[in-house]
Amino acid sequence: MEKLGRNDMCWCGSGKKYKSCHMALDEKIHHYALQGHIVPTHDILKTPEQIQGIRDSSVINIAVLDEVAKMIKPGVSTEEIDRLVYDVTTRMGGIPAPLNYEGFPKSVCTSIDEVVCHGIPSPDRILKEGEIVNVDVSTIYKGYFSDSSRMFCIGEVSEEKKKLVQVTKECVELGLEQVKPWNFLGDMAQVINDHAKANGYSVVVDIGGHGVGLEFHEEPFVSYVTRKGTEMLMVPGMVFTIEPMVNMGTCEVFVDDEDGWTVYTEDGKPSAQWEITVAVTETGHEVLTY
Numbered sequence: 001m002e003k004l005g006r007n008d009m010c011w012c013g014s015g016k017k018y019k020s021c022h023m024a025l026d027e028k029i030h031h032y033a034l035q036g037h038i039v040p041t042h043d044i045l046k047t048p049e050q051i052q053g054i055r056d057s058s059v060i061n062i063a064v065l066d067e068v069a070k071m072i073k074p075g076v077s078t079e080e081i082d083r084l085v086y087d088v089t090t091r092m093g094g095i096p097a098p099l100n101y102e103g104f105p106k107s108v109c110t111s112i113d114e115v116v117c118h119g120i121p122s123p124d125r126i127l128k129e130g131e132i133v134n135v136d137v138s139t140i141y142k143g144y145f146s147d148s149s150r151m152f153c154i155g156e157v158s159e160e161k162k163k164l165v166q167v168t169k170e171c172v173e174l175g176l177e178q179v180k181p182w183n184f185l186g187d188m189a190q191v192i193n194d195h196a197k198a199n200g201y202s203v204v205v206d207i208g209g210h211g212v213g214l215e216f217h218e219e220p221f222v223s224y225v226t227r228k229g230t231e232m233l234m235v236p237g238m239v240f241t242i243e244p245m246v247n248m249g250t251c252e253v254f255v256d257d258e259d260g261w262t263v264y265t266e267d268g269k270p271s272a273q274w275e276i277t278v279a280v281t282e283t284g285h286e287v288l289t290y
Contacts, residue, residue, distance in 0.1 A: 028182075040232060044220065058288040060093070060139045063092060065137050065149075068085065081135060082106045082107050082108050093141060095139070096138070104118075108121060112133045113131055113133075114271060131157070133152050143214075144214070145215060146277055148277060149274060151273065164246065168246040168274055171246060172243075172274045175192045175242050177191070180234065181236050181280055184232065186227050186228055186230035187229065190226070203224045204245040204246075212277055236281055244273065249267040252267070
């Protein structure tokens with residue numbers, strides 16, 4: 001990458017001179033890189049205009065999940081959830097990001113009990129009393145992507161499942177507290193993993209969060225099992241998801257051989273996940289989806 005001079009136009013496209021835009025930030029990032037840390041490249045950092053685009057997409061994303069919350073109950077099929085997600089998203093001018101993504105056939109992922117993620121909606125899968133379900137909504141609006149998921153308890157569920165859902169939400173909240181400039185993704189990962197383990201649970205290793213905004217899945221990969229002080233440096237302009245998958249039993253998972261998408265816990269015990277999209281700001285963070 002060509003080194004910019006102080007009076008050159010900044011690489012971000014702001015139209016400002018480098019010295020009055022990103023030069024100080026780049027120098028600080030370079031300082032961490034010299035210490036051997038993983039640092040974000042320029043293409044990972046979003047401009048204020050791009051973050052506004054992601055923010056606008058997030059408005060639809062949140063609204064869709066709000067509508068799901070109103071209708072989800074025993075007796076509803078996962079196909080009905082999928083139809084609602086498509087209808088609300090498109091009515092608001094968006095596109096469901098999962099639809100036809102690498103062959104995924106539906107507009108949303110519905111993952112029930114032992115399904116960890118990527119559950120495919122079906123008219124034959126009727127929600128039953130006592131189940132827990134993750135509804136994962138991803139939205140494209142004017143080229144910008146947003147992503148979030150929520151857990152729903154269907155009717156009366158067992159205390160064990162309620163606790164799993166609650167602790168997983170607490171994991172996200174604790175992780176969010178670590179999202180601030182000049183912390184590391186590993187700082188967030190450790191508090192999430194520690195809290196899950198303290199409650200007798202495990203965190204899925206092979207599937208994690210991701211950068212998001214200009215594409216569905218961007219760098220960096222966001223692990224929730226790494227250690228404080230490791231992984232990528234968090235820098236203003238980074239946008240990524242916090243979405244730990246917390247299992248009641250083993251962290252081992254497998255993918256359905258037939259559909260190539262649905263991920264299950266190896267031991268058949270329940271799994272829970274909450275997902276938010278967050279932007280790193282100059283002073284901390286901004287939650288874009290919840």
